[in-house]
Amino acid sequence: MDIRTLACFVAVAEDLHFRRAAERMNLTQPALSQRIRALEGEVGADLFERDRRGVALTPAGAAFLGPAREAVRHASMAKAEPLRAVRGEVGRLRLGFTPIAFYGVLPEAVQAFRIRHPQVKVDLIEMSSPKVEAALASGDIDLGVLHPPVSRDLILYALPDEPFVLALPATHRLAEQAVIRVADLAHEPLLIAPRSIGPSIYDRVIALFTAEGISPRIVQEVTLMTTLVGLVAAGTGLGFVTSSIGRATRPGVAYRPVLPPPPSLPIAAAWHKPTLSASGGRFLEVVRVLVEQGEFARAAS
Incomplete structure (x- = not known):
């Protein structure tokens, strides 16, 4: 009892006309009639009454129509699901991302x-x-959002950089300034992320101080920027955070731009060669639209 034959039965039951049903199913009328006869033999009962006046469902045919329709519908859905998975419309997306x-x-x-x-x-x-x-x-995630440069063979889609601002205690003397110069930070206690988790940014921040003839006084290395903000609130020191972190205001902490500008934090969507998963591709489409609309730029401003 194959799905194609069940679909033929449904077509005849709905049209009550073998020729029109055959055209609907893209079959010849004899081929359609042969399928119906075979189905009746398998069911063990006549499904249609045929005479010169036309075609009608028998009681057995009327009882069989509902289950047949359901079988055809479920088969169509089952056939469509793999294609939807290939297109990334169903399934799973494993997205890895940094806290920032x-x-x-x-x-x-x-x-x-x-x-x-x-x-x-x-x-x-x-x-x-x-x-x-x-x-x-390792294939544990489909798509990642990280901070270049990268050390592995990945494909990158660059997103707008995140500019840095200086987080300092709201009561600090420098908080009275609208813009703080790097030279003003000489001898100030600095909080910074360890070089092991971001060597490029670490080196560029140090170079920012060095260019001003300053040797930064690093008092503590902090892995998470949210923790850094907490330490600033506690009066432990000052440190650079992204502007998006700065928008999440915290009592006792002020955020100020710095001149010369500190390095911005690069962000990119990344995936492993050779291809991105279908669901990952769908997500990247959404990201691209937001980038084109300027949403990422506004979020970073």
């Missing part, structure tokens, strides 16, 4: 993706940028 990346417009992108593709389950996995690289290489 999720302070920008990434939550908006995830929300827009979930609205557009509600049948794709999104797994959000927070990790450091090097761990995002490793997870992409």
Whole structure:
């Protein structure tokens, strides 16, 4: 009892006309009639009454119509699901991201993706940028949002950089200035992320001080920027954070631009060669639209 034959039965039952049903099923009338006779033999009962006046369902045919329709409908759905999975419309997206990346417009992108593709389950996995690289290489995630440069063979889609601002205690004397010069930070206690998790940014921040003839007084290395802000509130020191972190205001902390400008933090979507998963491609489409609309730039401003 194949699905094609059941679909032929449904067509005849709905049209009550063998020729029209045959045209609908793209079959010759004899071929359609042969399928119906074979189905009746398999069911063990006549499904149609045929006479010169036309075609009508028998009681057995009327009882069989509902289950046949359901079988055809479920078969059509089953056939469509693999194609939807190939197109990234169903399934799962494993998205790895750094804590800093999720302070920008990434939550908006995830929300827009979930609205557009509600049948794709999104797994959000927070990790450091090097761990995002490793997870992409091992296949543990489909798509990552990290901070270049990268040490692995990945494909990158650049997102707008995150500018840095200086976080300092609101009661600090420098908080009275609208803009703080790097030269003003001589001898100030500096909080900074360890070089092991961001060597490029670390070296560029140090170079910013060196160019001004200053040797920065690093009092503590802090892995998370949110922790750094907490330490600033506690009066431990001053430190650079992204502008998106700065928008999440915290009592006792002020944020000021610095001249010369500190390095901005690069952000990119990344995936492992050779291809991006279908669900990852769908998510990247949402991200690209937001970038074109300037949402990432506004989030970073």
